[in-house]
Amino acid sequence: MPEEKPGVLELSEDAKDRLTELRTVSEKAEAGDRNARKRLRQLVRSSSPEIIAAASDVAGSAAWMLIKTISAGEPLMQEALQERMHQMRAEIGGENPTPLEILLTERVVAGWLLVEVLEGLVSAQYQRDVTAHRVPPGHIIQESRILESVTRRYMAAVRELARVRKLQASGPASFHFARRVYSRGG
Amino acid sequence: MGPATPATLPPRYSSPLCYTSAPSPILQLKVASAVAWERRERGGRYYIRSRREKGRVVREYVGTGPFAEIVAATDRTRRELEKAEREQERDRQRRQLERLEALAAPVEELSEAAEVLVRANLVDAGFHRRKGEYRRARGKARSA
Numbered sequence: 001m002p003e004e005k006p007g008v009l010e011l012s013e014d015a016k017d018r019l020t021e022l023r024t025v026s027e028k029a030e031a032g033d034r035n036a037r038k039r040l041r042q043l044v045r046s047s048s049p050e051i052i053a054a055a056s057d058v059a060g061s062a063a064w065m066l067i068k069t070i071s072a073g074e075p076l077m078q079e080a081l082q083e084r085m086h087q088m089r090a091e092i093g094g095e096n097p098t099p100l101e102i103l104l105t106e107r108v109v110a111g112w113l114l115v116e117v118l119e120g121l122v123s124a125q126y127q128r129d130v131t132a133h134r135v136p137p138g139h140i141i142q143e144s145r146i147l148e149s150v151t152r153r154y155m156a157a158v159r160e161l162a163r164v165r166k167l168q169a170s171g172p173a174s175f176h177f178a179r180r181v182y183s184r185g186g
Numbered sequence: 187m188g189p190a191t192p193a194t195l196p197p198r199y200s201s202p203l204c205y206t207s208a209p210s211p212i213l214q215l216k217v218a219s220a221v222a223w224e225r226r227e228r229g230g231r232y233y234i235r236s237r238r239e240k241g242r243v244v245r246e247y248v249g250t251g252p253f254a255e256i257v258a259a260t261d262r263t264r265r266e267l268e269k270a271e272r273e274q275e276r277d278r279q280r281r282q283l284e285r286l287e288a289l290a291a292p293v294e295e296l297s298e299a300a301e302v303l304v305r306a307n308l309v310d311a312g313f314h315r316r317k318g319e320y321r322r323a324r325g326k327a328r329s330a
Contacts, residue, residue, distance in 0.1 A: 011299060055296050062292035104304070111297070114289065118286060142283055150290050164304060
């Protein structure tokens with residue numbers, strides 16, 4: 001495993017603050033607060049494009065870090081994985097995806113790659129020289145928990161994308177929220 | 187009166203370690219791996235190794251004098267090396283876990299951001315969550 005430390009892979013403080021506000025206002029709006037609903041509409045229009053852009057950047061950096069980890073510095077492997085991810089994005093995103101669908105697609109692709117990487121790293125533990133120290137059960141349990149959590153997130157990402165698509169398809173034309181809201185950004 | 191030392195104890199308890207009455211498995215393991223110098227009644231210190239064989243503690247007489255001192259020093263060095271190796275292994279495993287968590291962290295952050303955005307967009311579009319599923323609120327559909 002390469003020892004290189006990951007770079008900055010976090011949302012900015014501003015993006016985090018906006019997400020916190022979005023979460024709070026969404027909860028209030030769902031609870032029936034009319035003012036919160038108005039505020040939510042403003043926030044969705046003003047904050048979402050920036051948050052989607054920031055989250056997409058994080059997704060790109062995370063994917064690159066995972067590719068570097070799994071390829072262990074082999075350029076051919078890096079190229080192959082990048083191409084594979086590119087194809088996955090195109091396949092999952094479909095034709096003319098909304099920005100929200102693009103973000104959810106990024107999430108699915110990054111989640112898939114992360115599951116692949118972690119499965120590879122965890123299984124490598126069991127292929128070590130038999131003369132080496134045995135891996136203690138506690139360590140195996142902790143690794144399995146991380147892998148389980150990541151797999152659960154990946155499955156949730158797939159479900160979320162499918163749900164958004166279903167709602168978009170079943171809703172009125174005005175529900176194509178993401179396209180409507182972010183079309184100004186191109 | 188100070189604490190009892192092997193010299194002040196009655197002959198029956200003169201040994202610094204009591205190999206036959208270890209009360210717990212952990213202590214038994216400690217006892218089994220213990221090495222000790224014993225002072226015999228007729229004088230002199232004797233180096234004794236103990237090890238576990240088929241569930242029983244076997245004591246091995248090594249000797250006395252400079253030879254025993256060298257063997258004891260060798261054993262001590264070996265034990266320290268083994269301990270250092272175990273610590274190194276634990277350290278390696280801890281780093282491995284940190285590395286896995288560091289790899290997962292950005293994707294988890296992306297997931298949380300996506301969840302918040304989806305929810306905000308759905309609520310804004312007139313949906314509400316009921317039993318974990320989003321439904322359109324009755325009579326609240328709004329046009330763009």
